[in-house]
Amino acid sequence: MRGFFDWRGHAIFAMAARLYLAAIFLFACWHKILDPAAFALDIATYQILPLYLVNPLAIVLPWVELAAGLMLLLGFRTRAAALLMAGMMAMFTVAISIAVAKGLDMSCGCFASQGSADDPISWHTILRDLSWLLLAVYVFIFDRRPLGLDRLLGRRKNAAAPEIS
Amino acid sequence: MPGIAPAAIHPVHLQSLRATVRDALLVLAACAAVGAATNALRPGGIAFVQRTEYEILVPCPEGSGDTQAIQADDPAVWDTRTLLVDARSAAEHQRWHPTGAIAIPFDYLEPTAPEQVRRIASSGAGRVVVFGDGGNPDSGEQLAREIAGKGIRNVRFVEGGAPPLEKAAGLRGAR
Structure with a gap:
């Protein structure tokens, strides 16, 4: 088991997963930031949250997606970004599962607002979100700063640290 | 007490995990501030708390048979x-x-x-x-x-x- 965790290939796979997740989240946050009213309606359509939580979530969530996406893309505080993504993906998966279980005939609202008939929710949507959740967990566990700001900053810090003899 | 010692998280890992959670919470707080400020300043901003119910249009699940x-x-x-x-x-x-x-x-x-x-x-x-x-x-x-x-x-x-x-x-x- 230890050999599995120590495998060097994880660094490459984690970086690929990191960039893939970054692209997804940067793409997903765009329409939500541009039109918070439509996104609030998307959240309300799930009929899960109480009314007073709908708008705060619509206002804050897209920026968390943007920040997490940028952090993963730049390799800055990668594990924190992966943790945020895993949390969001878990939340989305639960929300979509409830909507599917209720039999609601609606769009996901993930990459476009409800006004679009694209991306209707189904068990496929849940599987897709679960796979992204697993990828986020994978990045959280296995990212070893192969490329990005974390590595750059780590080198500078090490160079600036006084040498102990 | 004799027996098997409970598996403990290595202090370095624990410290790293704490730092990660702290970073994530800081990002969350910063995003909340940016989101709220942007929403307050933009022309198409929405109320922070919605007062009236949203008019959602989701067809209710009716019993559906094979045809x-x-x-x-x-x-x-x-x-x-x-x-x-x-x-x-x-x-x-x-x-x-x-x-x-x-x-x-x-x-x-x-x-x-x-x-x-x-x-x-x-x-x-x-x-x-x-x-x-x-x-x-x-x-x-x-x-x-x-x-x-x-x-x-x-x-x-x-x-x-x-x-x-x-x-x-x-x-x-x-x-």
Whole structure:
């Protein structure tokens, strides 16, 4: 088991997963930031949250997606970004599962607002979100700063640290 | 105490985990501040707390049964033991309908009234063929599924809806 965790290939796979997740989240946050009213309606359509939580979530969530996406893309505080993504993906998966279980005939609202008939929710949507959740967990566990700001900053810090003899 | 020592998280890992959680919370707080500020400053900003309910339009899940399409020129459509059901609006039904067809306009928001279902059930027909506007989605197919889901057997819907049915009726010259 230890050999599995120590495998060097994880660094490459984690970086690929990191960039893939970054692209997804940067793409997903765009329409939500541009039109918070439509996104609030998307959240309300799930009929899960109480009314007073709908708008705060619509206002804050897209920026968390943007920040997490940028952090993963730049390799800055990668594990924190992966943790945020895993949390969001878990939340989305639960929300979509409830909507599917209720039999609601609606769009996901993930990459476009409800006004679009694209991306209707189904068990496929849940599987897709679960796979992204697993990828986020994978990045959280296995990212070893192969490329990005974390590595750059780590080198500078090490160079600036006084040498102990 | 003798025995196996509980597995402990290495202090370095614990420290790293704490730092990660702290970073994530800081990002969350920063995003909340940026989001709230942006929303307050932008022209299309929304109220932080919504006062009135959102008007959402999600079709409620109605019981849906299995049904199959049937071609308008299929002899079974025109069989005397077939009950034709028109799912289109009353105005469209008024404009043209095959002789004997009953009108049950399909409503995407409201379920079909129980008395209408009873009307079909008590018709004594051996087959129910529903036709709608032929759109996407087709009101005929939707109504057929709903009726089938309410226990009516042998329900079909005309593929393409009323237009091919009207054409087939014209070719048959009767009914």
